[in-house]
Amino acid sequence: MIEVATPGRVDAGDPAAPGRPSGVALPSDDSAPQLALAAHDVGKYYALDPPGVRSILRRSPSAGEPPADRRGLWVIRGVSFALAHRQSLGIIGRNGAGKSTLLRILAGVALPSEGSVEVRARVACLLDLGVGFHPLETGRENAETTLVLQAGLTRREARTRMREIEEFAEIGAFFDRPIRTYSNGMRLRLAFATITVLAPEVLVTDEILAVGDESFQQRCNRWFDRFLGGGGGLILCAHDLGQVQRLCDRTLWLDGGGMREIGDSRDVVRHYREAMGSSAAGGEEGGGEVGQAHAVGLATGLPFEVVDLRLTDDAGHPVHLLPPDATVVVTADIAAPAGVPQVCIGITRADLTPVYGVASDMDEALPTQIGAGLYRYRLRFPRLPLTAGAYRLRAHAMDETGTRLYDTVELTFSVAGTDDDAGLVRLVATAGTSRAPTGSLR
Numbered sequence: 001m002i003e004v005a006t007p008g009r010v011d012a013g014d015p016a017a018p019g020r021p022s023g024v025a026l027p028s029d030d031s032a033p034q035l036a037l038a039a040h041d042v043g044k045y046y047a048l049d050p051p052g053v054r055s056i057l058r059r060s061p062s063a064g065e066p067p068a069d070r071r072g073l074w075v076i077r078g079v080s081f082a083l084a085h086r087q088s089l090g091i092i093g094r095n096g097a098g099k100s101t102l103l104r105i106l107a108g109v110a111l112p113s114e115g116s117v118e119v120r121a122r123v124a125c126l127l128d129l130g131v132g133f134h135p136l137e138t139g140r141e142n143a144e145t146t147l148v149l150q151a152g153l154t155r156r157e158a159r160t161r162m163r164e165i166e167e168f169a170e171i172g173a174f175f176d177r178p179i180r181t182y183s184n185g186m187r188l189r190l191a192f193a194t195i196t197v198l199a200p201e202v203l204v205t206d207e208i209l210a211v212g213d214e215s216f217q218q219r220c221n222r223w224f225d226r227f228l229g230g231g232g233g234l235i236l237c238a239h240d241l242g243q244v245q246r247l248c249d250r251t252l253w254l255d256g257g258g259m260r261e262i263g264d265s266r267d268v269v270r271h272y273r274e275a276m277g278s279s280a281a282g283g284e285e286g287g288g289e290v291g292q293a294h295a296v297g298l299a300t301g302l303p304f305e306v307v308d309l310r311l312t313d314d315a316g317h318p319v320h321l322l323p324p325d326a327t328v329v330v331t332a333d334i335a336a337p338a339g340v341p342q343v344c345i346g347i348t349r350a351d352l353t354p355v356y357g358v359a360s361d362m363d364e365a366l367p368t369q370i371g372a373g374l375y376r377y378r379l380r381f382p383r384l385p386l387t388a389g390a391y392r393l394r395a396h397a398m399d400e401t402g403t404r405l406y407d408t409v410e411l412t413f414s415v416a417g418t419d420d421d422a423g424l425v426r427l428v429a430t431a432g433t434s435r436a437p438t439g440s441l442r
Helices: 053-058 099-107 139-151 155-160 162-169 172-176 184-198 207-211 214-229 241-247 265-281
Strands: 002-005 008-011 035-047 072-084 088-092 114-119 123-126 202-205 233-237 250-255 258-264 305-312 326-335 342-349 354-359 368-371 374-384 389-398 405-415
Touching: 035 099, 035 233, 072 088, 072 099, 072 114, 072 233, 072 250, 072 258, 088 099, 088 241, 088 265, 099 123, 099 202, 099 233, 123 184, 139 155, 139 162, 139 172, 139 184, 155 162, 162 184, 184 214, 214 233, 214 241, 233 241, 241 265, 250 265, 258 265, 265 389, 305 389, 305 405, 326 342, 326 389, 342 374
Parallel strands: 088 233, 088 250, 123 202, 202 233
Antiparallel strands: 002 123, 008 114, 035 072, 035 114, 250 258, 305 326, 326 374, 342 354, 342 389, 368 374, 389 405
16 A cells, blocks of 8 residues: 655544645644654554444544443554654564554554654555555556655656656566556555655555565665665564664564664664563463474474474583574484484574574484484584574474474574674674785786
């Protein structure tokens, strides 16, 4: 969905459509001339049962607080932040934390139940795929209509911009075919390409960019770099924490509908990863089902079962907090009465960003039998080059053909250090100026 919000203010209970001039009260002062977008104590309440006629009649249209006789849920509450021109803000949190609801309020698609949103810039929003496009019209017709309605261009002006959109989207002949024939990826390409022509001052978007293929994501990232470098503002809701750190100056962490933390992206993302690692260690993920991660020692009774997973030093001592470049040994014991199992070992960040994975059949290093129906798979890392943060270590037990996953055991560990290193691993490199070779070339 593409939406452009005009400058103004939307308060709780405002009966006019958000982002429309007829329902917007312009700011009366210039106390924050650099302000682009701000949320003031925003909350959103959803009723769990439909209101009766009397309840509707009793309720004032401008009231933000829900009636006392209604059952409902505060999806978000008490959210406040300010985004200045040329700034970028990431929004992170678990599924159900209220991220999408907040974006809808910022986009003007939903009204806040309490608080207000202040807009002092041209804001374009790219949210749900397909919403806002007419399924029976072609991509060209939809893009043209969007430019006329959202950017205020004439039909003739809009048509002169079609080539830019067509070249960025790269959907070929589908550009002149109905939207109903598009895949999700094609809708994303068309929507994002149209956004690039709208040239907003602030772009609000979510993780729908994950739908695009790798080449399109790279093209979008290059556009983001140009957009931010040219003074554009960004509000990005994403589960890709690396992308949030790369694109966003500050990050807002939503937890249970409220603000857990807001600040420098590196600090907030690190704290979020640490919390996700602690939650995993606390057993929030269940166990006992085929292929589902569970803690060490939880019996499943499966034909191929991970009965033990250890992370130790060379002396066999368990380790949980590692120094940088530590030497560690991973040992997984598999109960497999039916045959020799295939074993996979994986390392991810606490937020499940993949870091490393290996299977026992890759180097023909099959598990060693240590008892009747019991096998051991061992890996030694002489220098584990992970950057500071919380991690998950997983062992997967598969059948002898490696085609069916039966059991997954997980443990967590952390790597000490600072956040000076970006990325997932610390690669050894020497900075300096190379000296030109002397002598003649032959």
